[in-house]
Amino acid sequence: MSKRLLIVEDDASVAKQLQWALADDYDVSTASTVSEALDALRDERPHVVTLDMSLTARAGESEEGLEILRAIRDVSPDSKVVMVTASEHADHAVRAIQLGAFDYYTKPIELEEFKVVLERAMNVQEIESKAADVPEELAGIERFQSMIGSCGRMKQVFAEIRRVAVTDVGVLIAGEGGTGKKLVAHAIHQLSTRRSRPLLIVMCGRERAAAEVLGLETADPEGPRRVFSGALERAAGGTVILDEIDRLSSEGQRGLLAWIESGLATRVGGDEPYRADARVIATTKFDLEQLAGAGDFLEALYYRLGVVRIDLPPLRARGGDVVLLASDLLARSAREQGRKTGGFTQAALRALAGHRWPGNIPELQNRVRRAVVMSRGRTIGAADLGLDDVLDERPETLGEARHALERSMVADALRKSAGNVTRAAEAIGVSRPTMYDLIKKYEIDVAEFKAD
Secondary structure, three states, X not given: OOOEEEEEOOOHHHHHHHHHHHOOOOEEEEEOOHHHHHHHHHHHOOOEEEEEXXXXXXXXXXXXXXXXXXXXXXXXXXXXXXXXXXXXXXXXXXXXXXXXXXXXXXXXXXXXXXXXXXXXXXXXXXXXXXXXXXXXXXXXXXXXXXXXXOOHHHHHHHHHXXXXXXXXXXXXXXXXXXXXXXXXXXXXXXXXXXXXXXXXXXXXXXXXXXXXXXXXXXOOOOOOOEEEEOHHHHOOOOEEEEEOHHHOOHHHHHHHHHHXXXXXXXXXXXXXXXXXXXEEEEEEOOOHHHHHHOOOOOHHHHHHHOOEEEEOOOHHHOOOHXXXXXXXXXXXXXXXXXXXXXXXXXXXXXXXXXXXXXXHHHHHXXXXXXXXXXXXXXXXXXXXXXXXXXXXXXOOOHHHHHHHHHHHHHHHHHHHOOOOHHHHHHHHOOOHHHHHHHHHHOOOOHHHHOOO
């Protein structure tokens, strides 16, 4: 899916420069007036909108100027709006965030920093769109915020989220890659009293992650020091998700701990502390306690972050959730591709249940979506998923061997004849009625072998 970005900027040269600079990362469109912006929103449904504050300022003072933001939110409520402001309009930008803007950026634009702001907005928009894609009701599945599940462990996770969301304590979410840690963090924010405030995500593996969290001050030999706000400051009463907290630098860890203990943060390169109000939710795929014990993570920070810890189970430990999640993904993928599907074959269901899923949910999504696109039949078989039927093992008795060979020959004949039962029967030397008896005996879905 392309990432759609709308730049609302009345300075044609600035708009063109940004469009050129961001074209490799986004599908960029521009608008120079309010009416152009609203038309683009209706036609393109951008994931993120950057709105020049000077445009809103000329529309009127204070509340009048913010009517443009309200109009954008009405036309495309799912779009994340980043206000671009000059320093004299900074208080206006803060008011814009209170009215639903995702974030603001103070001019002049430094491209690499601006890209980080846009990427955060895109990440949050993607998380929220995944939540909206989940059907309201799925038989046998408990729907909770942006997640679905029916196994006991996931129901326990849902209960833990409900309990911790109404508090303001720090939360550490642990689990293998692809288990849904950011979705859990998003659910906590959505159920908290901070849900109307910004939700910001910082990827802690980035080289400048410490500055993204705490802020940055830089010295300019030919001018005044430049100050850049970090996520703790910009959250303004909202929530900051620190993704892969174990990768945060020592400098970032020390600064974060100082803020947690005192409520005062100090920007990287600066010496003037500032007060920041934010809730921190951290994620990790490692045993942070073990890392702290080995000296690879600040122990005091671990205990401060992990006041409440939520452990997400890997997909292989979620039992019947695998098949339920796969069925939901199949239905959605079929709709997206305009394909009709008869569901999974019995062999596919056995393969789904028996696979170890080292890539967890992203691997499941990838296999199902690819199967919908590549499958020639109306149903999805184990081979379409790139999985082996778990029953395709060496038989232990002669009877099992005979049955396995017989079933294999029937299936192979159907495959070669593209599901034509008469031709398949002729190929293995049996009558048509006998072929139907064998198909029924081995629960073979003929539609699996038919071409669309």
